[in-house]
Amino acid sequence: MTDPIEHTLKAGPQGAAQDAAGAAVRLRDRIADQGLADVVYGEVDSPFGVLHAALTKRGLVRLAFPEEPENDFLQELAGKLSPRIVAGDSALDRVKRELDEYFAGARRRFELSLDWVLITPFAKRVLHKTAAIPYGGHLSYAEVAAEAGSPRGARAAGNALGSNPIPIVIPCHRVLHSGGGLGGYGGGLDRKRFLLELEGALTPALPGTPPRRR
Amino acid sequence: MRAALVSSPTTTPRESKTSRIGLGRRFIGVTLSLPPFQNMIDVHGEDVWRVLVASVGKDDAEDCYQETFVSALRAYPKLRPDSDLRAWILTIAHRKALDVHRGRARHAVPVAEIQEPADSNGRPGPSPNSDRDDGLWQAVHQLPERQRSAVVLRFVGDLAHSEIATAIGCSEEAARRSLHEGLTKLRKEVLTA
Numbered sequence: 001m002t003d004p005i006e007h008t009l010k011a012g013p014q015g016a017a018q019d020a021a022g023a024a025v026r027l028r029d030r031i032a033d034q035g036l037a038d039v040v041y042g043e044v045d046s047p048f049g050v051l052h053a054a055l056t057k058r059g060l061v062r063l064a065f066p067e068e069p070e071n072d073f074l075q076e077l078a079g080k081l082s083p084r085i086v087a088g089d090s091a092l093d094r095v096k097r098e099l100d101e102y103f104a105g106a107r108r109r110f111e112l113s114l115d116w117v118l119i120t121p122f123a124k125r126v127l128h129k130t131a132a133i134p135y136g137g138h139l140s141y142a143e144v145a146a147e148a149g150s151p152r153g154a155r156a157a158g159n160a161l162g163s164n165p166i167p168i169v170i171p172c173h174r175v176l177h178s179g180g181g182l183g184g185y186g187g188g189l190d191r192k193r194f195l196l197e198l199e200g201a202l203t204p205a206l207p208g209t210p211p212r213r214r
Numbered sequence: 215m216r217a218a219l220v221s222s223p224t225t226t227p228r229e230s231k232t233s234r235i236g237l238g239r240r241f242i243g244v245t246l247s248l249p250p251f252q253n254m255i256d257v258h259g260e261d262v263w264r265v266l267v268a269s270v271g272k273d274d275a276e277d278c279y280q281e282t283f284v285s286a287l288r289a290y291p292k293l294r295p296d297s298d299l300r301a302w303i304l305t306i307a308h309r310k311a312l313d314v315h316r317g318r319a320r321h322a323v324p325v326a327e328i329q330e331p332a333d334s335n336g337r338p339g340p341s342p343n344s345d346r347d348d349g350l351w352q353a354v355h356q357l358p359e360r361q362r363s364a365v366v367l368r369f370v371g372d373l374a375h376s377e378i379a380t381a382i383g384c385s386e387e388a389a390r391r392s393l394h395e396g397l398t399k400l401r402k403e404v405l406t407a
Contacts, residue, residue, distance in 0.1 A: 005400055008347050009354075009369035013267040020263035023279045024255055030280060036287050037251070074250040083291055085250035 031086050039077050040088030044096050047103055048191055053095050055088070056081065059113030060095055062165045065187045080118060099168070105198065108135040110169045123160035125149065130161065133174040136199045140178035162186050168195065246295040251287055258300055259283075261371060262307045268370040269311035269362060271355060278310040285310070304371045305381040308363055315359060346404065353403040360384070361396030368393050 031037050039061070041054040049066035052073050061081070064073045078085055094112060101107035116124055125148040133139050139147075145157035161172040167187055173195040177183045185192035196202040262282055266275040286306050293302065354362060360382060367378045379389040 005350060005397070005404060006369060008350055009268070009365065010372075012264040012370050013272070013351065014347070016264045016267060017260055019267070019272070019275075020260040020279075023263055023276055024259045026276075027255065027259075027280055027283050030284070031287065036284060039250075041252075074252070075247065078250045079247040083248035083251055084287055086252045086255070086287075 028086060028089070032088055032091055036084075037086040037088075038082035038084040040086060040091045041074065041077070042088050042092040044092065044099055046099060047194070048187070051099075053092055054085075055091055055095070056115045056117070058115035058117070060166055060169060061115040061118060063167060063169060065167070065191075102168070103198070112169060114166060114169065118165040120160075120163070122148075122150070122156070123163050126157050126160035127164060127170050127172070130164075130172055130175060131170050133171060135171075136201050138174045138176050138196070138201055141175055141183060142178055144175050158184060171195075174199075174201070248290065248293060248295050249299075251290055254286065254290075254299060254303060255283060258303045261300070262303055265304055265307050265366055265371045266311055268351065268354060268366045269308070270314045271351075274314045278307065278314060281310045282307045298377070301373055301377040301380070304367065304373060305377075308367060308371075308381050311366075312359065312363070315362075350400065350404050353400050357396050357399060360388075360392045361399065364389055364392040365396040365400065 032040070035057065039054050039056055041052060044051045044053045044063075051066060052062075052064040052068065052070060053060060054062040054073070054077055062073070062077060074085060098107060098110050098112055102110065116127075119127060126144055129139075129144050129147040141154035141157050141161075144161075145154050148157065148160075150156050157175070161175055162184065164170050164172045164186065167173070173185060173192045175183065182189050182192055182196075193202060259279075263275060263279055266278045266282070270278060282303065286303055293299075354365060356362075357365065363382050364378055367373045367381055368375070373381065375386050375389050375393075378393070379386040382389060382392075384392075
Protein backbone atom coordinates (compact mmCIF):
# COMPACT_ATOMS: atom_id res chain seq x y z
CA MET A 1 0.00 0.00 0.00
CA THR A 2 2.68 2.48 1.01
CA ASP A 3 4.52 3.78 -1.98
CA PRO A 4 8.28 3.50 -1.29
CA ILE A 5 8.89 6.96 -2.66
CA GLU A 6 6.24 8.54 -0.46
CA HIS A 7 7.61 6.55 2.43
CA THR A 8 11.13 7.91 1.94
CA LEU A 9 9.82 11.44 1.49
CA LYS A 10 7.79 11.20 4.69
CA ALA A 11 10.73 9.80 6.61
CA GLY A 12 12.60 12.92 5.55
CA PRO A 13 16.32 13.51 5.17
CA GLN A 14 18.59 11.36 7.32
CA GLY A 15 20.03 12.66 10.56
CA ALA A 16 17.58 15.56 10.63
CA ALA A 17 16.91 15.46 14.37
CA GLN A 18 20.55 15.87 15.30
CA ASP A 19 21.29 18.45 12.64
CA ALA A 20 18.21 20.44 13.58
CA ALA A 21 19.30 20.46 17.22
CA GLY A 22 22.66 21.89 16.19
CA ALA A 23 20.99 24.53 14.06
CA ALA A 24 18.76 25.48 17.00
CA VAL A 25 21.80 26.12 19.19
CA ARG A 26 23.37 28.35 16.52
CA LEU A 27 20.05 30.14 16.18
CA ARG A 28 19.95 30.82 19.90
CA ASP A 29 23.46 32.28 19.77
CA ARG A 30 22.54 34.48 16.83
CA ILE A 31 19.38 35.75 18.50
CA ALA A 32 21.44 36.57 21.60
CA ASP A 33 24.29 38.23 19.67
CA GLN A 34 21.96 40.41 17.66
CA GLY A 35 19.56 41.10 20.52
CA LEU A 36 16.56 39.96 18.50
CA ALA A 37 14.44 38.75 21.41
CA ASP A 38 12.48 40.96 23.80
CA VAL A 39 12.74 38.50 26.68
CA VAL A 40 15.41 35.90 27.41
CA TYR A 41 14.86 33.29 30.07
CA GLY A 42 16.70 30.48 31.73
CA GLU A 43 17.21 28.42 34.83
CA VAL A 44 19.17 29.50 37.88
CA ASP A 45 20.18 27.04 40.54
CA SER A 46 19.51 27.94 44.17
CA PRO A 47 19.19 26.30 47.59
CA PHE A 48 15.42 26.32 46.95
CA GLY A 49 15.77 24.36 43.73
CA VAL A 50 15.79 25.61 40.17
CA LEU A 51 14.52 29.17 39.77
CA HIS A 52 13.37 30.62 36.47
CA ALA A 53 14.73 34.01 35.54
CA ALA A 54 13.69 36.33 32.72
CA LEU A 55 15.59 39.32 31.37
CA THR A 56 14.57 42.14 29.11
CA LYS A 57 17.03 44.54 27.54
CA ARG A 58 16.65 46.67 30.67
CA GLY A 59 17.44 43.93 33.14
CA LEU A 60 16.02 41.21 35.32
CA VAL A 61 12.25 41.39 35.05
CA ARG A 62 11.09 38.20 36.77
CA LEU A 63 12.36 35.53 39.09
CA ALA A 64 10.15 32.54 39.83
CA PHE A 65 10.33 29.92 42.54
CA PRO A 66 10.69 26.28 41.49
CA GLU A 67 7.05 25.32 41.97
CA GLU A 68 5.85 27.81 39.38
CA PRO A 69 5.40 25.80 36.16
CA GLU A 70 7.69 26.97 33.39
CA ASN A 71 4.77 27.20 30.98
CA ASP A 72 2.84 29.54 33.27
CA PHE A 73 5.95 31.63 33.80
CA LEU A 74 6.55 31.96 30.06
CA GLN A 75 2.94 32.46 29.08
CA GLU A 76 2.57 35.27 31.59
CA LEU A 77 5.61 37.02 30.13
CA ALA A 78 4.37 36.41 26.59
CA GLY A 79 1.03 37.97 27.48
CA LYS A 80 2.30 40.91 29.54
CA LEU A 81 5.54 41.78 27.76
CA SER A 82 6.05 40.20 24.37
CA PRO A 83 5.85 36.76 22.79
CA ARG A 84 9.39 37.27 21.45
CA ILE A 85 10.76 35.09 24.21
CA VAL A 86 13.66 32.72 23.75
CA ALA A 87 15.82 30.59 26.00
CA GLY A 88 19.17 32.17 26.68
CA ASP A 89 22.33 30.93 28.17
CA SER A 90 25.15 33.38 28.65
CA ALA A 91 22.67 36.25 29.05
CA LEU A 92 21.88 34.84 32.48
CA ASP A 93 25.46 34.47 33.66
CA ARG A 94 25.40 37.60 35.74
CA VAL A 95 22.12 36.69 37.43
CA LYS A 96 23.49 33.26 38.24
CA ARG A 97 26.73 34.67 39.59
CA GLU A 98 25.12 37.25 41.85
CA LEU A 99 22.58 34.78 43.22
CA ASP A 100 25.31 32.19 43.83
CA GLU A 101 27.32 34.76 45.73
CA TYR A 102 24.28 35.87 47.69
CA PHE A 103 23.37 32.34 48.75
CA ALA A 104 26.99 31.69 49.66
CA GLY A 105 26.80 34.67 52.04
CA ALA A 106 29.38 36.52 49.94
CA ARG A 107 27.10 39.19 48.48
CA ARG A 108 25.13 41.68 50.54
CA ARG A 109 23.61 43.68 47.73
CA PHE A 110 22.66 42.93 44.18
CA GLU A 111 24.10 45.03 41.39
CA LEU A 112 21.95 43.57 38.64
CA SER A 113 19.93 46.03 36.68
CA LEU A 114 16.23 45.45 37.12
CA ASP A 115 13.27 46.04 34.85
CA TRP A 116 10.30 47.23 36.91
CA VAL A 117 7.84 47.03 34.04
CA LEU A 118 5.72 44.27 35.60
CA ILE A 119 5.20 46.27 38.79
CA THR A 120 2.15 48.50 39.23
CA PRO A 121 2.71 52.12 40.31
CA PHE A 122 1.65 51.61 43.92
CA ALA A 123 3.62 48.38 44.26
CA LYS A 124 6.57 50.23 42.76
CA ARG A 125 6.57 52.72 45.63
CA VAL A 126 6.37 49.94 48.18
CA LEU A 127 9.04 47.83 46.50
CA HIS A 128 11.37 50.80 46.08
CA LYS A 129 11.26 51.31 49.83
CA THR A 130 11.71 47.58 50.31
CA ALA A 131 14.71 47.53 48.01
CA ALA A 132 16.33 50.13 50.24
CA ILE A 133 16.17 47.95 53.38
CA PRO A 134 19.77 46.90 53.99
CA TYR A 135 21.00 43.33 54.19
CA GLY A 136 20.36 41.95 57.65
CA GLY A 137 17.75 44.59 58.39
CA HIS A 138 13.98 44.58 58.32
CA LEU A 139 10.97 46.88 58.42
CA SER A 140 7.37 46.29 59.38
CA TYR A 141 4.52 46.30 56.88
CA ALA A 142 3.22 49.51 58.47
CA GLU A 143 6.63 51.20 58.17
CA VAL A 144 6.96 50.27 54.52
CA ALA A 145 3.42 51.44 53.89
CA ALA A 146 4.11 54.74 55.60
CA GLU A 147 7.34 55.27 53.71
CA ALA A 148 5.58 54.50 50.44
CA GLY A 149 2.99 57.12 51.39
CA SER A 150 0.28 54.53 51.38
CA PRO A 151 -3.08 55.73 52.54
CA ARG A 152 -4.20 52.15 52.53
CA GLY A 153 -1.79 50.96 55.15
CA ALA A 154 -0.09 47.72 55.96
CA ARG A 155 -2.49 45.41 54.21
CA ALA A 156 -2.10 47.18 50.89
CA ALA A 157 1.66 47.11 51.37
CA GLY A 158 1.43 43.38 52.02
CA ASN A 159 -0.44 42.87 48.76
CA ALA A 160 2.12 44.93 46.91
CA LEU A 161 4.94 42.87 48.39
CA GLY A 162 3.09 39.69 47.49
CA SER A 163 3.03 40.81 43.88
CA ASN A 164 6.83 41.23 43.79
CA PRO A 165 7.91 39.73 40.44
CA ILE A 166 11.60 39.64 41.46
CA PRO A 167 11.71 38.10 44.93
CA ILE A 168 15.05 37.63 46.72
CA VAL A 169 16.63 40.38 44.59
CA ILE A 170 13.96 42.89 45.63
CA PRO A 171 14.07 41.75 49.26
CA CYS A 172 10.42 41.58 50.21
CA HIS A 173 11.46 38.96 52.76
CA ARG A 174 12.83 41.85 54.87
CA VAL A 175 9.34 43.09 55.69
CA LEU A 176 7.88 41.58 58.86
CA HIS A 177 4.95 42.03 61.20
CA SER A 178 5.50 44.81 63.68
CA GLY A 179 4.81 42.36 66.53
CA GLY A 180 7.80 40.30 65.43
CA GLY A 181 5.91 37.69 63.42
CA LEU A 182 7.21 36.75 60.02
CA GLY A 183 4.08 37.86 58.16
CA GLY A 184 3.60 36.29 54.75
CA TYR A 185 5.75 35.30 51.81
CA GLY A 186 4.86 34.37 48.26
CA GLY A 187 7.54 31.69 48.22
CA GLY A 188 6.44 30.23 51.56
CA LEU A 189 7.40 31.19 55.11
CA ASP A 190 10.13 28.55 55.31
CA ARG A 191 11.96 30.35 52.59
CA LYS A 192 11.42 33.73 54.19
CA ARG A 193 12.91 32.38 57.39
CA PHE A 194 15.81 30.83 55.47
CA LEU A 195 16.65 34.13 53.77
CA LEU A 196 16.43 36.10 57.01
CA GLU A 197 18.67 33.59 58.76
CA LEU A 198 21.11 33.69 55.86
CA GLU A 199 21.31 37.44 56.27
CA GLY A 200 21.66 37.18 60.03
CA ALA A 201 18.40 38.99 60.70
CA LEU A 202 17.03 35.95 62.48
CA THR A 203 18.84 33.37 64.54
CA PRO A 204 18.26 29.87 63.27
CA ALA A 205 15.56 28.14 65.28
CA LEU A 206 16.64 24.70 64.23
CA PRO A 207 19.56 23.53 62.20
CA GLY A 208 18.29 22.18 58.94
CA THR A 209 18.51 21.99 55.23
CA PRO A 210 17.21 24.68 52.94
CA PRO A 211 13.50 24.34 52.44
CA ARG A 212 12.65 22.80 49.11
CA ARG A 213 9.08 22.53 48.09
CA ARG A 214 7.76 19.84 45.83
CA MET B 215 6.18 39.86 1.95
CA ARG B 216 6.29 39.66 5.68
CA ALA B 217 2.98 41.40 6.00
CA ALA B 218 1.43 38.91 3.61
CA LEU B 219 2.70 36.06 5.71
CA VAL B 220 1.33 37.53 8.86
CA SER B 221 -2.12 37.90 7.48
CA SER B 222 -2.19 34.53 5.74
CA PRO B 223 -5.54 32.99 6.49
CA THR B 224 -5.38 29.72 8.29
CA THR B 225 -7.83 27.26 7.00
CA THR B 226 -7.32 23.97 8.73
CA PRO B 227 -6.27 24.22 12.33
CA ARG B 228 -4.47 21.09 13.44
CA GLU B 229 -5.97 20.40 16.76
CA SER B 230 -3.36 18.02 18.02
CA LYS B 231 -0.40 20.15 17.07
CA THR B 232 -1.67 23.56 17.96
CA SER B 233 -3.05 22.48 21.28
CA ARG B 234 0.40 21.31 22.33
CA ILE B 235 1.75 24.77 21.90
CA GLY B 236 -1.36 26.88 21.97
CA LEU B 237 -1.05 27.50 25.66
CA GLY B 238 -3.06 30.65 25.27
CA ARG B 239 -6.09 28.47 24.88
CA ARG B 240 -6.05 27.76 28.55
CA PHE B 241 -6.95 31.36 29.17
CA ILE B 242 -9.82 31.20 26.77
CA GLY B 243 -12.36 33.81 27.67
CA VAL B 244 -9.59 36.17 28.72
CA THR B 245 -7.16 36.77 25.88
CA LEU B 246 -5.76 34.32 23.47
CA SER B 247 -2.04 35.01 23.44
CA LEU B 248 0.78 33.66 21.33
CA PRO B 249 2.99 31.06 22.97
CA PRO B 250 6.56 32.16 23.74
CA PHE B 251 8.64 32.08 20.57
CA GLN B 252 10.94 29.44 22.04
CA ASN B 253 8.06 26.98 21.56
CA MET B 254 8.18 27.64 17.83
CA ILE B 255 11.81 26.55 17.77
CA ASP B 256 11.30 23.60 20.13
CA VAL B 257 8.14 22.27 18.52
CA HIS B 258 8.66 23.09 14.84
CA GLY B 259 12.44 23.44 14.47
CA GLU B 260 12.94 19.90 13.30
CA ASP B 261 10.12 20.07 10.75
CA VAL B 262 11.50 23.32 9.39
CA TRP B 263 14.91 21.71 9.10
CA ARG B 264 13.52 18.65 7.27
CA VAL B 265 11.61 20.77 4.80
CA LEU B 266 14.66 22.88 4.10
CA VAL B 267 17.06 19.97 3.66
CA ALA B 268 14.54 18.27 1.39
CA SER B 269 14.13 21.42 -0.62
CA VAL B 270 17.63 22.94 -0.90
CA GLY B 271 20.00 20.31 0.50
CA LYS B 272 21.90 20.28 3.74
CA ASP B 273 24.54 22.89 2.92
CA ASP B 274 22.05 25.65 2.24
CA ALA B 275 19.58 24.44 4.84
CA GLU B 276 21.57 25.99 7.68
CA ASP B 277 21.33 29.56 6.37
CA CYS B 278 17.71 29.08 5.38
CA TYR B 279 16.90 27.77 8.84
CA GLN B 280 18.47 30.80 10.49
CA GLU B 281 16.74 33.18 8.10
CA THR B 282 13.40 31.44 8.58
CA PHE B 283 13.43 31.79 12.34
CA VAL B 284 14.90 35.29 12.38
CA SER B 285 12.19 36.48 9.97
CA ALA B 286 9.57 34.67 12.00
CA LEU B 287 10.84 36.19 15.24
CA ARG B 288 10.61 39.69 13.77
CA ALA B 289 7.07 39.19 12.50
CA TYR B 290 5.86 37.09 15.43
CA PRO B 291 4.17 39.69 17.67
CA LYS B 292 1.95 40.76 14.77
CA LEU B 293 0.72 37.24 14.14
CA ARG B 294 -2.87 36.48 15.10
CA PRO B 295 -2.85 34.21 18.13
CA ASP B 296 -5.28 31.78 16.51
CA SER B 297 -3.03 31.28 13.48
CA ASP B 298 -1.82 27.83 12.60
CA LEU B 299 1.75 28.35 13.74
CA ARG B 300 3.12 25.25 12.06
CA ALA B 301 1.73 26.14 8.64
CA TRP B 302 2.97 29.70 9.17
CA ILE B 303 6.58 28.77 9.96
CA LEU B 304 6.71 26.17 7.17
CA THR B 305 5.44 28.80 4.74
CA ILE B 306 8.28 31.09 5.73
CA ALA B 307 10.74 28.20 5.36
CA HIS B 308 9.29 27.47 1.92
CA ARG B 309 9.91 31.08 0.83
CA LYS B 310 13.48 31.05 2.11
CA ALA B 311 14.07 27.84 0.15
CA LEU B 312 12.63 29.48 -2.96
CA ASP B 313 15.08 32.36 -2.56
CA VAL B 314 17.94 29.87 -2.59
CA HIS B 315 16.68 28.08 -5.69
CA ARG B 316 16.12 31.34 -7.51
CA GLY B 317 19.56 32.56 -6.48
CA ARG B 318 21.12 29.38 -7.81
CA ALA B 319 19.23 29.69 -11.06
CA ARG B 320 20.57 33.23 -11.48
CA HIS B 321 24.15 32.33 -10.70
CA ALA B 322 24.32 28.99 -12.45
CA VAL B 323 23.69 30.25 -15.95
CA PRO B 324 27.19 31.18 -17.17
CA VAL B 325 29.20 28.13 -16.07
CA ALA B 326 27.27 24.91 -16.26
CA GLU B 327 30.05 22.68 -14.92
CA ILE B 328 30.28 24.54 -11.66
CA GLN B 329 26.65 23.91 -10.96
CA GLU B 330 27.18 20.19 -10.59
CA PRO B 331 29.23 20.04 -7.39
CA ALA B 332 27.22 22.84 -5.86
CA ASP B 333 24.02 21.04 -6.66
CA SER B 334 25.04 17.57 -5.61
CA ASN B 335 25.81 19.32 -2.35
CA GLY B 336 27.58 16.75 -0.38
CA ARG B 337 26.05 14.47 2.12
CA PRO B 338 29.57 13.35 2.84
CA GLY B 339 29.05 10.17 4.76
CA PRO B 340 25.91 8.59 3.37
CA SER B 341 24.77 5.78 5.58
CA PRO B 342 24.37 2.33 4.07
CA ASN B 343 21.43 1.75 1.73
CA SER B 344 20.92 5.49 1.35
CA ASP B 345 22.10 5.58 -2.26
CA ARG B 346 18.61 5.28 -3.61
CA ASP B 347 17.40 7.84 -1.07
CA ASP B 348 20.13 10.23 -2.13
CA GLY B 349 19.04 9.80 -5.69
CA LEU B 350 15.49 10.57 -4.69
CA TRP B 351 16.46 13.74 -2.81
CA GLN B 352 18.57 14.84 -5.75
CA ALA B 353 15.57 14.35 -7.98
CA VAL B 354 13.44 16.36 -5.54
CA HIS B 355 15.94 19.26 -5.63
CA GLN B 356 15.74 19.28 -9.40
CA LEU B 357 11.97 19.27 -9.75
CA PRO B 358 10.36 22.39 -11.20
CA GLU B 359 9.71 24.97 -8.53
CA ARG B 360 6.04 24.45 -7.88
CA GLN B 361 6.21 20.66 -8.01
CA ARG B 362 9.13 20.61 -5.64
CA SER B 363 7.35 22.91 -3.20
CA ALA B 364 4.18 20.82 -3.32
CA VAL B 365 6.01 17.52 -2.83
CA VAL B 366 8.18 18.81 0.01
CA LEU B 367 5.39 20.62 1.84
CA ARG B 368 3.01 17.68 1.47
CA PHE B 369 5.22 14.75 2.40
CA VAL B 370 8.06 16.23 4.42
CA GLY B 371 6.10 19.15 5.89
CA ASP B 372 2.87 17.18 6.27
CA LEU B 373 0.75 20.18 5.30
CA ALA B 374 -2.80 19.84 3.98
CA HIS B 375 -3.47 20.68 0.33
CA SER B 376 -5.18 23.91 1.34
CA GLU B 377 -2.15 24.94 3.40
CA ILE B 378 0.17 24.12 0.52
CA ALA B 379 -1.98 26.24 -1.75
CA THR B 380 -1.71 29.14 0.71
CA ALA B 381 2.05 28.68 1.05
CA ILE B 382 2.67 28.54 -2.70
CA GLY B 383 0.03 31.14 -3.51
CA CYS B 384 -2.09 29.07 -5.86
CA SER B 385 -5.46 27.34 -5.83
CA GLU B 386 -5.92 24.11 -3.96
CA GLU B 387 -6.61 22.42 -7.27
CA ALA B 388 -3.33 23.67 -8.73
CA ALA B 389 -1.50 22.48 -5.62
CA ARG B 390 -2.95 18.98 -6.03
CA ARG B 391 -1.96 18.98 -9.67
CA SER B 392 1.61 20.08 -8.95
CA LEU B 393 1.90 17.44 -6.28
CA HIS B 394 0.70 14.74 -8.64
CA GLU B 395 3.00 15.85 -11.43
CA GLY B 396 5.95 16.03 -9.06
CA LEU B 397 5.35 12.55 -7.71
CA THR B 398 4.96 11.12 -11.19
CA LYS B 399 8.24 12.65 -12.22
CA LEU B 400 10.02 11.35 -9.12
CA ARG B 401 8.74 7.81 -9.72
CA LYS B 402 9.98 7.92 -13.26
CA GLU B 403 13.39 9.33 -12.31
CA VAL B 404 14.01 6.94 -9.46
CA LEU B 405 12.83 3.90 -11.36
CA THR B 406 15.00 4.65 -14.36
CA ALA B 407 18.02 5.55 -12.23
